[in-house]
Amino acid sequence: MQGTKPLSQSAKPSETSQKPAVLVVDLDGTLLRSDMLYECFWSALGRDGWSTVRAVPKLREGRAALKRALVDISDVDVRTLPYDREVVARIEAWRAGGGKAVLATASDQKLGEKIAAHLGIFDEVHGSDGTRNLKGAEKAAFLEAQYPDGFTYMGDSAADLAVWRSASHAISVGAGRRVVAALDSGETSAEHLTRDAPPRALLRAMRPQQWLKNLLVAVPLIADPGIGPGAILPMIGAFIALSFAASAGYLINDLLDLGDDRSHPRKRDRPFAAGTLSPQFGTLAIPVLLAISALISLLVSPALLGAVALYFVATVAYSVKFKQHTLVDICLLAFLFTLRIIAGGIAIGSILSVWILAFSMFIFYALAAVKRLAELTDTETATRMTSRRGYIAEDRRIVSQMAIASGYLAVLVLALYVDDPLTQEKFGSPWLLWGVCPLLIFWISRMVLKADRGLMHDDPMIFAVTNAASRWVIIFCGLLVLGAVVL
Template sequence: MRAEPSQMGQGTEDRDLPVLVVDLDGTLLRSDMLHETFWDVIGREPRSLPAIAASLFKGRAALKAFLAERTRILPATLPYEPRVIARLEAWRAAGGRTALVTASDARLAERIAEHLGLFDEVHGTEGATNLKGAEKARFLAGRYGRAGHVYMGDSAADLPVWAGAAGAISVNASGAVRARLEAEAKGGEVEHLPRDPGRGAAIWRALRPHQWAKNALVFVPMIADLAFDLPTVLAALVAFVALSLAASAGYVLNDLLDLADDRSHPRKRMRPFASGALPASLGSFLFPALLVAGLAVAMVQSGLLLGVVALYFAATMAYSVRLKRHSIVDICMLATLFTLRIVAGGVAIGVELSVWLLAVSMFLFFSLAAIKRLAELADVQAAGRAVSRRGYRVEDRSLLSQMAVASGYLAVLVLALYIDEPVVQEKFGAPWMLWGVCPLLLFWISRMVLVAGRGEMHDDPLVWALETRTSRKVMGLIAVFVVLAVVL
C-alpha cells in the first residue's frame, strides 16, 4: 500500500522502528559521486584520463576506488537533498537507527557520513564488490532481514532492494520507476518524494541560451560582404545553430569541470549542476549529445564548416580543461574563440575573410575578455579573497584595465583604417556613414571598462551589454549607421 508522507517513520520513541537505510547517489545527494569524482579528477588532472580508462576495464568498483583516491571533493560543498536530511533527523529523533548504504566507494561514503553526523552505520563499495542492485539487496537481507529495514532509493537499480525491505521510499524517481515500485510493492508501505517539476527549465538554463547571442557573429561576414540572398542567409543560420549546439556542449562541460569552484562562488553556485538541480550524471550524457548534434548540423552545410565547428569545440575543451587557469593565455583563448565564430560564418557562406576584419575581431575580443576578467576580480575583492580562480590577483585590476582599453582602442583604429580602403569605398553607397561607428565603439568600450572596474558588471560583457539599456542604444545606433552606409 502507499503511505502518506506523514505516516511512514513518524512514530514515537517507544515504537520499535526498523533501520532507515538510505542510498547516496540521487537520494541523499542530488548528484552522483562516480560522475562528481570523475569530473573533479579530470578537471585537475586531465592526463589521468588513460589511467581512468584502464581502471574501468578492471570493473566499476576499481574505477570508483581509483577516483576516490584522487578526488579532492569536500563533503560540505555537495548538494544534498533537504527532504532526505529532514527524514533522517526525524527518524533518529523518534529513536530509530539509520544507515548509509551506497554503491559509491566506501571511503567517500564515510567522509560524507562523518560530515552529516546522521548515520549509525556506513557501508559502500569495497574491493571488487559493487554494492548496487541485487548485490545491495543481498547485503541488506543478510544484515537486517526483510522486516528490519526501510529503504530510500531513487532508480530502477533499487527495485530489487525495495523488494526485500519492509517499506520503500522513492526520492526524485521517474514516473516509470514509481509505477514499477507500486506494482512490485507486495503489500509493503510505499512513499514517494517526487522530483522537482523544474528539471526541464534547469536543463534549458544549463544550455545557457542567452549566450547564443554571441554566435550572431557568424552573420558578420555576410553583412561585411553585403550578401543577403536567401541561400547565404540560410547557410549563416546553419552555422549559427551548429555553433550554438557546440557552445552549449562546451558550457555543460565547463560547468562539470568547475563544480567545486562554482559551489564556492556567490552567484555561480546557483547554476544547475553546482546547485544539484541537475545531477552530474545527466551532464555527462548531455554534453556529448549536444556536440554530436552540433557537428551533424554543420555537416549538412559542408565538411569545411564541420571542421571549424570541431576546432571551435576542441579549443573550448582545451580552454576548459587547462588554458583558463593560465593568466593572459586565457584571455587570448577567449578572443580566439570569438574570432572562430566569424571564421565559421565566412566558411558557411563561402567568402574569403578580410585581414582587416580578422584584426578588428582579435583586438576587440581581446578587450572584451580582459573586461570579463576585470569584472571577476571585482567579485574576488568583494568576497575578501586575494586570488581569482584564473590566477589573477586583485592588484592586477589596473593592468587588466589598461589591456582592455588599449586593445579596444586598437580595434577602433583598425576599423577606421579599414573604412578608407578602396574595397569599402566601392562596396558601400555611403561609406562615410561608417565613421559614426568609431566614436560609438570608443564610448562603449570605455564605459564597459569603467563599469567593470567599479565592480558593477555581474555577467559576461556581451550578456551585460545586451541587458543594459545604454549598451542596447549604442548597438542600435551602430546598426543604423551601417544600414545607412549601405542604402544611401
C-alpha cells in the same frame, strides 16, 4: 540543500505502523541530488586529466574498481554537495525517535565515510570497496544479512527495486512513475517523497543567452553585402551549429567547475551545482548536442565542420586547462570570438579581409580583459578568482590598461578599414561607417569604467545587450551600418 514535496503513502496503516528500527538510506539520487560516480569523474578530469583517462580501463575490473580509482584522483568537497533537506530532516527525526540510520551506497566507501562524517547523522556506513559494487541485488543480499530483523530502505531508482523487495518498508525519493508503479505493485509497504523537476533545467544549463555571441557569424555578410540573400541559409546553419557546440562546451565547463561553482555567490544556482540537473544527464547530453552540431555543420560544408570542431576543442581546452593561466585565458577567449567570424565566412564562402580579422582580435581581446577586470573588482568573487587563475588584486590596473589599449586599437583598425578603397566600393554610403568609430570609443571606455567600479556582474557580451546605454550604442551602430549598405 534541496527540498522535496510532502510524503504520499501507498501502504496500509497497519503495514506502516510498525516499522523496523533501522533506516537504510541510499546516497546517489536520494540523500544527494546528484551522482557521485559522475561527480568524481568530472572532478578527477579537471584535476588530473591524464590520470583520469588511465583510470577508465579499470572498468574492465568492475564498476567498483573504477569508482575507487576515481575517488583516489578526485577532490570532491562533500561540504558543498546538493543534499536533500527533507531527506536529511527525516533521518534526523528517525534518530531522534531512537532509530538507527545507515548510509548504504554504491559509491565508494571512502566517499561515503566523508559524507557521513560531514553530516553527522549516520550510525553506520556501507559502500563499494573497490571489488564489490554495493548496488541492486548485491546490496539487497548484504542488507538482509546485516539486518535480519528488517529495515526500512530509502532509495530512488529501478536498481533499488531489489532492495525494496528485501526491506520491511520502502520509501522512494523522487522516483519515476515506472519505479513507483513497480514498488506499489509489490508486497512491501511503501511511501513516496516526490520532487519537483525544475522546468527548463537543461535549457538553463545550455545557456541559450550566450548564443547571442554566435551572431558574429553574420559579420562577413555585413562586411561584404554584395554576396546576396543566398548566404542567409548557410549563415543560419553556422549559427545553429556553433550554438549547439557552445552548449556542449558549457555543460563540460559546468561539470568541471562543480565544486568551484558551489562556493560561488551566484554560480551556485546553476543547475548542476544546485542539484536540479543530474551530472549523469548532463554527461549523456554532451554527445547528443555535438552530434546535432556536426550534422548541421556537414550539411553546410565540410570546412564549416572543421571550424566548429576547432571551436569546440578550443572551448574544452580553455575549460580544462587554459583558463587557469594568466593572460593565456584572455588570448584564447579573443580567439574563440574571432573563430565565430571565421566560421561565418566559411559558411557563406566569403574571404575575410585582414582588417576584419585584426579588428575582431583587438575588440575581443578588450572584452575578454574587461571580463577579467570585472571579476577582479567584484568583492564577492575576487579572492576566489585570483587564487584559481593566477591574477592578483593589484592586476586591475594593468588589465584595465590592456582593455582600453586593445579597444582603441580596434577602433583604429576599423577607421583604416573604412578608408580602404575596397571598402568604399562595397558600400553605397561608406562615409556613414565613420560614425561607428566614436560610438565604439564611448562604448569601450564606458565598459572599462563600469567594470573597474564593480558595476558589471555579467559577461561583457551579455551586459552589452542588457544595459540600456550599451543597447542604444548597438542600435545606432546597426543603423549606421544599415545605412551604409542600402543608401
